[in-house]
Amino acid sequence: VVTYRVQAETASIDARARAIANEQSVELPTSAIDDPYVLNEIVGSVVGISDAGRNVFDVEIALASATMPPEPGQLCNMLFGNTSLLDDVTLHDVAFPNAYLTAFGGPTIGLTGLRRWLKAPERGLTATALKPQGLRSSALASIAHAAAAGGIDIIKDDHGLADQAYSPYEERVAACLSAVAKANAASGGTSIYAPSLSGSLDQLRQQVDVLRCHGGRMALIAPMVVGLPAFHTIAREASDIAFLAHPSLAGAQRIAAPLLLGRMFRMLGADATIFPNYGGRFSYSQDVCQAIARHARMSFGGLAATLPAPAGGMSLDRVDEILNAYGRDCLLLIGGSLLADRAHITKTARAFTDRVAAHGR
């Protein structure tokens, strides 16, 4: 059962709902179908319409899972393919049958595995991003070292880093992994560096090989940038690597964020999921953000939980507020405000990690 949120007049909502049910199944008027199997088993059916007020309706449609083999692209194609072209409909929710969860498999490391890697069974977790784009690998590695020395758990590439001339992928991975390893050796810490992956499935595989070769075990990946089929394939194949999903290109409106960034990225293998925190520079509300975190962690057909990672325009003085909002099972990602004072990154990072560790004690 799939829920679409439709803007429509009350008088037309029944017809709109039937049209969507048809569009996402057979794409043909039922009057033009004579095959009984198709009529009985394949045509989508409207199972509920509820009025959400202000000419907005939640339309529940039952679609046949026979049309959607458990392949990420085809799943989205049948859930929202042509309907994404209607500017007054969003994909709001999906009740996935358990068979999909089993087939897709979900996170292989997940929230629990990451806590184990980081030797942090209870406290909130911390992350930062290596920026700005344009710095050489050695400069990025210095920032990574400083952040790790300040006890940041996960140090990820800015999602805009790929294989640019000024900091090529392999050179950057080698430099940053080595810098973080040195900081860990000096402090007894467990910081992890996560480089940004990009490109086709072939390129993702090469990049994962390079990462493993240099001793890495976590990567940043934007599922909507590489494509959901490629994301799922690499996440399943590289089950020893933790994948931190980034919301780049995930859009604001067309697929509900708790569904896409929470449940769908989780189902396809995200071990952690980054999303724009409320009150920052993006447009998600606190309700939406808390729903994303809930969908990432809630009971979901036996799948491992995904670590929710609120990010974007956050500062140190919001640490307690954010941990109160999400609980401690989350990864606080603070990028810009940690890097602003370039000479004192370790000190600022330490203030951040101390504050997170102190929360709730």
Next chain:
Amino acid sequence: VVTYRVQAETASIDARARAIANEQSVELPTSAIDDPYVLNEIVGSVVGISDAGRNVFDVEIALASATMPPEPGQLCNMLFGNTSLLDDVTLHDVAFPNAYLTAFGGPTIGLTGLRRWLKAPERGLTATALKPQGLRSSALASIAHAAAAGGIDIIKDDHGLADQAYSPYEERVAACLSAVAKANAASGGTSIYAPSLSGSLDQLRQQVDVLRCHGGRMALIAPMVVGLPAFHTIAREASDIAFLAHPSLAGAQRIAAPLLLGRMFRMLGADATIFPNYGGRFSYSQDVCQAIARHARMSFGGLAATLPAPAGGMSLDRVDEILNAYGRDCLLLIGGSLLADRAHITKTARAFTDRVAAHGR
């Protein structure tokens, strides 16, 4: 130079524009950057703001191509990644430097090649879709045969067809290719069958191999479903296959359709591009549709032209109107209304192809 269409108050548009320039380049306040190369070469800069009325502004931002190696995912990431999360901004236009066009390569067969394959140097071209989903391969092949006997140029799978149990990919491809070949042999026609591809890059490669094996030379593919990196990779590799791009999951609002379905799909290798025609069941205006067709065919750094294919809720009595709107360099795709009278598909198809052939004579 990238144009974003932003909804904002006049008083805030300058700051909004600078924020987008920053978001899509360094993601860090310039005050936190001390590296001169980054400040001079990498930080995006606002080069123009024009007031489009009603609190809508077109913001032109110059972004550094150094941040975007010519890889489709990374290109979109840097053009619109984080900004896609702002619900009041759309990606409106991009002036691509010629180096990208050369690197991506565009269509290998294109409008001209398809006209040659179809022995149709001047007339409008015709297409239909095999539906509904749920029919067995033999039933789909019968429809394909009937449509080919009626002279339809391109007979494509419904984009929802993948590798479902009721019509598995290889069985369906073999049956439909053989049915169309028989019809061609009987009529002297040149109809082409295009099956729908789906899945990861591995699966796309297997499906292309199967298609070639059975003598096929055209395929339907939804770039936003398989992911742009996979689409581009397979389109380049399988340069002997014509790719008919489908707009599934391309959304209505967030990236301007003429840019995405017209120029970007073309740049990445679409030989033809399907889009929802105005006046049908989708929400594109006639202006938008004509802009898509223009972007598909216009002079574009030496790239071959892509055949524009208006589709969706069209009927025979609109043939002249549509050909007047787009000119004859287009592929008219009529699905449902051609298949409604299941007993007389060949006759209806012939009426369609005759009318298209007669246009402008």
